[in-house]
Amino acid sequence: MALIDKPILRHLVRIPSGKVEPSAWRQIIERQSVTTGIAEVAAYIQENLGQRVTAYLSGINDAKLVGQWASGKVKPRSLPDHRLRSGYQAARYLVEGYGPKTARAWFFGTNSLLDSQAPAYVLRQGESPEDWDDVVSAAKAFVEDLPLGEGGGSQFRRPS
Numbered sequence: 156m157a158l159i160d161k162p163i164l165r166h167l168v169r170i171p172s173g174k175v176e177p178s179a180w181r182q183i184i185e186r187q188s189v190t191t192g193i194a195e196v197a198a199y200i201q202e203n204l205g206q207r208v209t210a211y212l213s214g215i216n217d218a219k220l221v222g223q224w225a226s227g228k229v230k231p232r233s234l235p236d237h238r239l240r241s242g243y244q245a246a247r248y249l250v251e252g253y254g255p256k257t258a259r260a261w262f263f264g265t266n267s268l269l270d271s272q273a274p275a276y277v278l279r280q281g282e283s284p285e286d287w288d289d290v291v292s293a294a295k296a297f298v299e300d301l302p303l304g305e306g307g308g309s310q311f312r313r314p315s
Contacts, residue, residue, distance in 0.1 A: 181248075181295065188244035193236055196243045198225035203246055203255040208262065212278040213238045238278050241287035245274065245294035252298035261297060268293040 188196070200209045201221050210218040213235040223229045224239075231239060242262075249258035262275040269277050274290045281287050 180251075184244055184247045188240050188247070191243070192227075193230055193239065194225055194227035196239050197221055197231070200239065200242055200246055201225050203250050204242075204259050204262065208259060208275065209239075209242070212242045212262065212275045214279045234282070237284070238281070238287060241291055242278050244291045248291075248294045248298045261294070266293050268296060 191199075197209065200212075204212075206221045207218045209221045210216070213221070213231065215221075215231075215235055220229070220231075224231050230236070245262075246258055249261050253261075263273050265271045266274055269289055274293060277286055277290050281290075
C-alpha cells in the first residue's frame with residue numbers, strides 16, 4: 156500500500172515519521188473540514204486559491220467579505236459555510252497533492268465527473284450536500300489517480 160509523506164500531517168496527527176496511509180489522510184481531511192473553525196477554512200482557501208476564487212465558489216459577489224470571514228470578524232451564512240467546507244476539503248486534497256497553482260486550475264477546468272462543469276461552478280450553483288459532495292469526490296479521484304513521482308511536488312511514495 157502506498158504511503159503519503161506529509162510533514163503537515165505529522166504535526167496534526169503526531170505521527171513521528173510523517174507517513175500516512177491514503178485512507179488515514181482522507182479521514183484527517185474529512186474530519187478537519189467539519190471541525191476546523193470557519194475562519195480557518197476561509198483563510199486556507201483564500202491563501203491557496205485566492206480571495207476572489209474563494210468568494211466565487213462560496214456563492215458570494217463581494218470578495219472583501221472573504222477577508223472578514225478569514226479574520227473572524229463575521230461568519231458566513233449557512234449556504235456559503237457549507238460551500239466553503241466542501242471547497243476546503245477538495246482544496247486540501249489538491250493543494251497537498253499538486254500545490255496551489257494546479258488546485259486553482261482544477262477548480263476552473265471542466266471535469267468529466269461533474270458533467271463537464273467546472274468544480275468552482277458546481278460549488279457556487281449547488282444547493283444541496285450531494286452537489287458539493289460530487290466536487291469533493293472529483294478532487295479525491297483526481298489526486299488518487301496521481302502517478303507516483305509526478306505532480307508538482309507530490310508527496311506520494313511507494314512503500315520501501
